[in-house]
Structures are given as C-alpha cells and as structure tokens.
Amino acid sequence: MKFSFYHIIVVCGLCLGSISLGAQSTTRPWQLYLTDGNYLQVERIDTLSDGQLRVQSLNSTEAILLPASLVKRVKQSPRGSLLGPNGRTVQAEGWYLEGGTMLLAAETAGFSEEVRSSLSFQFGAGCYYRPWLSLGAGIAIDWYDEAVMPLFGQARAYLPQYSTTPYLQLQLGYGIPTQDLFERDEFERTYGGLFWHPAIGIRLATKRRLDYHLDIGYRFQKIRHEFNAPDD
Template identity: 25%
Template sequence: MKRLYLITLILLTALTTQAQQNSTTDFPTARPYLGMVEIGYLYGSSTSFGVKTYKTSPTVQVFNGYRFNKMFALGVTTGFDFYENVLVTPVALGLRGELLNSRISPIYGLDAGYGTTALSSENSGQKTHGGWMYSPAFGIRANTDNNTAFTFTVGYKNQRVETRQVNWNGTVDQEINYKRLTTRIGFMF
C-alpha cells in the first residue's frame, strides 16, 4: 500500500512539473495576438516661457498587436497621458519584443506616433494641439501559469504640444516639449 502511494505521488509530481514547465515556456509563441495594458507615471520636466518645471503625472497605455515571433510584435498603442494642463491621447505604431523564452525575461518596446488633445478640456480662450511623440522602453516580464504575464517597464517619452492662449491683452503661443521618464506596471496577455 505504501509503495502504491509513493508511486502515485511520484507520477503526480512528474506530471504536474511537466505541465507547469510547458505553460511558462510556451507563452511567447502561444498565440499570434499580443495585448498589453499598463499604468504608471511620467516623471520629468517641461519648458514653458523659458522656465523649466519638474512634474509627475499619471499615464495609461494599451498595446494591441500581432506577434511574428517572441522577439518581434507589431501593433498599435493608445492611451492617456495627463500633463499639467492638458490631456494627451497618443496614437502610435508600436513594437514589442521578449528576449528570452523563460518564466522571467527582459522585454523592450518602442512607440512612435502622434499625441492628440481632442479629449482635453480647455480653459476659455485656450486652444491646444497635439504633436509628434516617441517612447522607447525596457523592462521585465514575469509569466503566470495561464499564458499571461506581469510587466514592469522603465522608459523615456518625448511629446510635443502647442497651446494658444487668447486673453484681453493679446495672444500667447507656446510650444511645449514634454520630456519624461516613464515607469509602468502592466499585464500582458
């Protein structure tokens, strides 16, 4: 009877170990679709009227793409970036990739596109226009047991915005170039 329990325990352990190994190593090529949802903060400075200010603002980002292989996925990135006085909605072409086929792997991302201010609420007399943006990032992916993963990335974001303020003493035009360090945590599926 003890031998039967021992053999059953060994078989269950071997089968369970094999199942866990497949689920963690097959993640990068399991499906051609790659989706990512990330939240985080933008840290950095902006220059307005020659004055540099340092700010922290929240960011939300969603990536949907096609995975050609574990090293290369191509897709579209969108989200919300909250700066001091304007909400920017970036729409960008995005690249994503994973460097290792293991439970924990380094990852990279690169986004380039246009940030629109169409959803930003404007003060009376103020008009905002978006501009070009780019954002490289590097980080770590940690797989779960069900073909999903948690991510942590650190990157850089450069976003241009133009504003026009009309008031009783004239018009003030300014070009703002937001240069921000990004930190994000997310979910990959």
C-alpha cells in the first residue's frame, strides 16, 4: 500500500547572523562627510598644496577639486564592505556564515486537512560575488510529523546602494527524511523530494559587520511514505 502527501509551508523566516568571514582584495571607498551635512563616496583622495582635495568618484575616471575646509570628516569603508552615511556597513564581497530560525505553518492534504506550526533551524555559508548578489549553500532541520533535513543552494539579490534594503531569495534543493537515517522499519519506507523556498525580505545592517535578515515566503517540500504489508 502506498500513501503520499505534500507539505506546503508558509514561512516567516528570521535568519540571524549573516557574518563576514573574509574578503578578497577590493577598492575600499572613502566617505567624505561635508560641513553642510551631505557626504560623498569616492575611490581616491589626494591632498594638494593649495589646500584643496582632488577626489575621484566611484566608477569614474574624472577627478574633481574640493576645498578641504568643506570636509568635516573622512572615513574609509571596512575591507570587503561598503560604508553608508549612517555609519552602518554592508558586505560587498567575500565569504559569510549565517544561522537562523523559522516559524513554519504546515497544511497537510488528504483525509484530514489540519494546520500545524513548528520551528525550523538552518545554517549556511556562501560568498558575495557582487554587492547585489550572494550565492551559497545550507542545511536545515524542519519538523512536521517527523524531522526532514533539506540540503539546498541559495541565492539572494539586494539593492546595494542602501544599507537597509529589501532582497529576493531562492533556496532550491532536496529534502531528506531523517526517519530512515536513524531508524529503519522493515515494513515502512520514507522518501524525500524536491525542496524549494522563494522568499522576499529585508536586510538590516549594523555598525559591527553583522547583518540581520527578515523574510517571509513559501516552503515547498514533498515527503512520501511507502508501506509494505507482510505476506501471511
């Protein structure tokens, strides 16, 4: 006898601790805070003998002259990060680690439609290939009627010009039921299936190179049970 069911998950995700571990070589922008309250983000600063600053803007080959008296403060972005005018940093390249927890609400299809809630824990690592794109991989532990362990690849796309920014996320992989890993049953087998989780969220930057991610999305996961009745 065969029995199959689908878990369609509505996810409120709280992914805490996206931490930069290292960075490749990169141009570290300078932040010029002006006396009128504005700021400039430049790639290079040269001090001239006449009391002026020659600065080169990001992604530009032209330099501009700026009186030094107009500059209140100069600060350089941390390596591998971009510094915002509010002093908060966001990772622009390099490796990261993250851990998180999620609240899952699952509805089962079949004879009895019931909604259950539980927690999920996930861990991941990856790399910022561009200030607006990060790619990585991770593992999660989801609990429904039983524990399922999704292994997945992950991609996020950001708006890099903002320290606090919305983002799109996609996780794609395979869910492994843990029942057969730790406890074999002669008459019952459990099979996993495709796992994917699209989400939309917001990244909250801090002044300590630690990002907080809040997202909400759908978690699609398939599990199938197969029962084999013994022959009498």
